Amino acid sequence: MKPVLEIVQEVVEYGSTMQVGQIEAYVSNVRELEVEVTEAKVENLQQAAETGLSVRVISHNRLGFAYTTDLSPEGVKKVVQEAIDISKVVPPDPLYALPEPAPFAALGLQDPDYGRVSVEDKINLAKEIERAALGYDPRVKKVRMAKFSERVYEVAIANSLGLVANYAGTGFSGFVMAIAEADGVAETGYGFDFNHRLAKLDPLAIGAEAARRSVEMLGAKKVSSQRADVIFDPTVATEFLGVIAPALTGDAVQKGKSLFHDKQGRQIASEVVTMVDDGRHLAGAAAAPVDDEGVPTRRTELITNGVLHGFLHNLYTAAKAGVAPTGNGWRSSFRGRPESSTSNFYLLPGEKTPEAIISGVSRGLYVTSVMGMHTANPISGDFSVGASGLWVENGEVAYPVRGVAIAGNIVDFLKSIVEVGNDLRFIGSTGSPTFRVAGISISG
Amino acid sequence: MEWQQQTIQRILAKALERGGDFADLFIEERHSLNLVREAEKLDKVTAGTDAGAGVRVVSQGSTAYAYTNDLTESGLLEIAGVVANAVEQGNYMEIPVLEARTSQVQVDPEIDPRTISLVEKAALLEKADRAAREVDPRVTQVTVFYRESIQDVLIANSRGYLAKDTRCRLALGLLVIARAGEVMQTAYESLGGSAGFELLAEEAVIAMARKAAEAAVRMLSAKPAPSGKMPVVLAAEAGGTMVHEACGHGLEADLVQKGVSVYAGKIGQQVAAKGVTVIDDATLPHQYGSYRFDDEGNPAQRNVLIEDGILKGYLYDLVTALKDGQEPTGNGRRQSYHHRPIPRMSNTFIAPGSESPEEIIKDTPSGLYVTKMGGGQVNTATGDFVFEVAQGFLIKDGRIAEPVRGATLTGNGPEVLKLIDRIGNDQGFTIGTCGKDGQGAPVCDAQPTIRIKELIVGGIAENEEVAQ
Incomplete structure (x- = not known):
């Protein structure tokens, strides 16, 4: 295959012969390997390669967009024409623009050693994850989806203003679900990790985490409806951050879809809350030197000690807000337009260990898993989710709890975060330490 | 092509x-x-x-x-x-x-x-x-x-x-x-x-x-939904998220074979109240979850999963059917060429009964009336599921009263199916995209008006006992 950089430059050259005003080409090439083992045997092995191209044209202030997987000269011709055709029906907006070239520093997202590891060794990694989960405790009876996956990717962007950007990266992850059984009742737990470097992925820790989470739930009870303190572990905390994230984007604010649309400069969270978006943070899966428009990424402090500073912008929403873009124009894939959205979004850690936070709670729920988080409403802020975890009494874990629901509104939730732990952990591109929220409704 | x-x-x-x-x-x-x-x-x-x-x-x-x-x-x-x-x-x-x-x-x-x-x-x-x-x-x-x-x-x-x-x-x-x-x-x-x-x-x-x-x-103007256990009437127009989560996923053969379904080993057993019949039917004309062939080339079928409360069968793709010595049921689906097929639902519904929906409400002294369900999720290993009430009302003295804000309803699949005590003669469909193992599939769910004797409503607690 042709180098991706060459493809985007050729598309832009071709576009300029078509008398479009401005044109941008984006290409991603992804190679994937995924191994799933069951009982030390490969159950599924998947290998794949995919290259996709998307094109934006801006003509007379009208924006057209189209994508294709057909990179032949006819395919390129067709996709450019499709984008031009679409630009003719979309209403004009003088703010549509493409970025000017800007220098950016590489991030080193590619593991220099990945090519030297054989498929066999990667299969063994998945087997080790399974073994670690099963060996943790005799009550762990089964595992499902002991998986290793690898992504090797390259992105290239070019536009008719002379911007040319190109980077490559690798991502490795391991996953497993453990099922523990006692007294005829099954409980589940997940283990997961991600790293841009293969050698840093720890299969034993992934297996052990899943096993620990399943075993600690054995003998779970329900609790009656009440209001109590709730502590969120980082895996659950990041899910809550995922509900807040869309409200911090320029697009949501400008369309009146954000809870925080008129709150800039105001206290929207308690003083222990500082939230950051950082496209250059290497622990997050979204790390990249430039966003999907080619604008250099950076660290943006969104909330400092509870005060809302600003929002995340792509080129368009920045122009509309009259501010500089923050390097947050991201595409869901080559099939989508760059939208204002978070990159690596996280809550800054505090000082206390999670154990110290628990020890300070006289009565509350330490939530280790939630169900139905996707039903939380980022516009109204209302959430109501199924929860399970550990009941805490007088600073100590008393017994496991499942089958309850917790509910509230994100606005109150942010103001009620009273303690933030020191254990920042990224799940994909969202990161959070453990934190405690005072007084949440628990239904049982 | x-x-x-x-x-x-x-x-x-x-x-x-x-x-x-x-x-x-x-x-x-x-x-x-x-x-x-x-x-x-x-x-x-x-x-x-x-x-x-x-x-x-x-x-x-x-x-x-x-x-x-x-x-x-x-x-x-x-x-x-x-x-x-x-x-x-x-x-x-x-x-x-x-x-x-x-x-x-x-x-x-x-x-x-x-x-x-x-x-x-x-x-x-x-x-x-x-x-x-x-x-x-x-x-x-x-x-x-x-x-x-x-x-x-x-x-x-x-x-x-x-x-x-x-x-x-x-x-x-x-x-x-x-x-x-x-x-x-x-x-x-x-x-x-x-x-x-x-x-x-x-x-x-x-x-x-x-x-x-x-x-x-x-x-x-809706107040927060109440909190705690109460009778719940799901209107036909509310859609079928409940049946999709409470039983559909647990009947997918891959999960059954892995031993991560509470419905494993229960064929022929009573898993729902009498009168409850659950069907997955990819042959319904023009429905969102319908198709001529599944993504393995098997013709679409109508599969009765639960009949009058008795578990009849699972949803198979080819790999799981080979393992169980069964024929595929036409449920091997994939999001795109990026994925291998896995057992999935198509159009899943509870079959209508004979009662008038009005009577069901009239016979419910108090509870929650759900007119629209949103998304949901299930842990098939434990059977615990949640689904969102996007629109609901309180029922007071057998009448529909004031609207309440959304809340999650949570329960356990096999327990809740046995608690269905009234089944209406109507049926309503909703469309959605179902996610499993990272793959989205277009599906449709449906049900008649049904009453569940008791479900946990995850609203805002009324008589709050404040901690500390």
Whole structure:
């Protein structure tokens, strides 16, 4: 295959012969390997390669967009024409623009050693994850989806203003679900990790985490409806951050879809809350030197000690807000337009260990898993989710709890975060330490 | 997509060159068009072509799968070689002559959406937007989306099946935001099917837009939902998220075989109250979850899963059917050529009973009346599930009383199915995208009005015991 950089430059050259005003080409090439083992045997092995191209044209202030997987000269011709055709029906907006070239520093997202590891060794990694989960405790009876996956990717962007950007990266992850059984009742737990470097992925820790989470739930009870303190572990905390994230984007604010649309400069969270978006943070899966428009990424402090500073912008929403873009124009894939959205979004850690936070709670729920988080409403802020975890009494874990629901509104939730732990952990591109929220409704 | 019988046979033979129990080839070309109208203008139009193919080999319980966008014979032979190398040596087999399969399911569009111009489609979205905004000045934002997908597939396998199909699916939906002071509330409605543009008649779209706007405005004055255990009546129009989560997923054979389903080993046993019949039917004409063939080339079927409370069967794809010595049930589905097929639901519903919905409400002294369900989730190993109440009302003295804000309802599948004590004679359908193992599949769920004796409503606690 042709180098991706060459493809985007050729598309832009071709576009300029078509008398479009401005044109941008984006290409991603992804190679994937995924191994799933069951009982030390490969159950599924998947290998794949995919290259996709998307094109934006801006003509007379009208924006057209189209994508294709057909990179032949006819395919390129067709996709450019499709984008031009679409630009003719979309209403004009003088703010549509493409970025000017800007220098950016590489991030080193590619593991220099990945090519030297054989498929066999990667299969063994998945087997080790399974073994670690099963060996943790005799009550762990089964595992499902002991998986290793690898992504090797390259992105290239070019536009008719002379911007040319190109980077490559690798991502490795391991996953497993453990099922523990006692007294005829099954409980589940997940283990997961991600790293841009293969050698840093720890299969034993992934297996052990899943096993620990399943075993600690054995003998779970329900609790009656009440209001109590709730502590969120980082895996659950990041899910809550995922509900807040869309409200911090320029697009949501400008369309009146954000809870925080008129709150800039105001206290929207308690003083222990500082939230950051950082496209250059290497622990997050979204790390990249430039966003999907080619604008250099950076660290943006969104909330400092509870005060809302600003929002995340792509080129368009920045122009509309009259501010500089923050390097947050991201595409869901080559099939989508760059939208204002978070990159690596996280809550800054505090000082206390999670154990110290628990020890300070006289009565509350330490939530280790939630169900139905996707039903939380980022516009109204209302959430109501199924929860399970550990009941805490007088600073100590008393017994496991499942089958309850917790509910509230994100606005109150942010103001009620009273303690933030020191254990920042990224799940994909969202990161959070453990934190405690005072007084949440628990239904049982 | 023109592929010669011999070419397909060569690819399958390559995939099985080191032996195996089964091989298949899935070639896809999908044309998608998405329109979004927001902030009173056509905000986003994206169009694209996504073409690729996947080859799979199954050998002694192991599956190897590879895919590519390179749709040349050499590109497909290359991925066939990749999967062949991934299997341990297995049984050798001849590739039989491929025979085209047939299916009578009605999913063809009457009006091909490609014959409707972008301008006309945009005009329909504008009408929906206006209709929603005209309902009330407190409607502050309306997002209208239109999604069109035309997918050509060719599926061939080493059993000699050949299935070719063109699948046309459309959906149009609205998200309406209403605001009063600091309070923002939303409502969502959508319409979709395996059909053409005839599905989106102007009157139907406008009626849906009004309905969404009225619901969003009504929610502004709604109080938080109550908290705790109570009887719940699910209206037919609320859709079928409950049945999808409480039992559908747990009946998927891959989860059953892994021992991560509470329904494992329960065939022939009472798993739901008498009178409860659950069916998965991919053959319903023009429904969102309907298809002629699944993504392994098996014809769509109507599968009775639970009959009068007794568990009858599971949903199988080919790999799980081989393992259980069963025939596939036509439920092997995949999101795209990026994925191997897995057992999935299609259109899943509780069959209607005989009671009048009004009587059911009248006989309920107090509880929650749900008129719209949102998303849901299940842990199939424990059976615990949740689903969202997007719109609901309190029931007081057998009458529908004031609206309440959304809340999650939580329960345990087998327990809750046994607590269904009233079944109405009506039936309502909703469409959605079901996610499993990272794959989305278009599905439809339905149910009659039903009453569940007791469910946990995850609202805001009333008589609060404050900690500390």
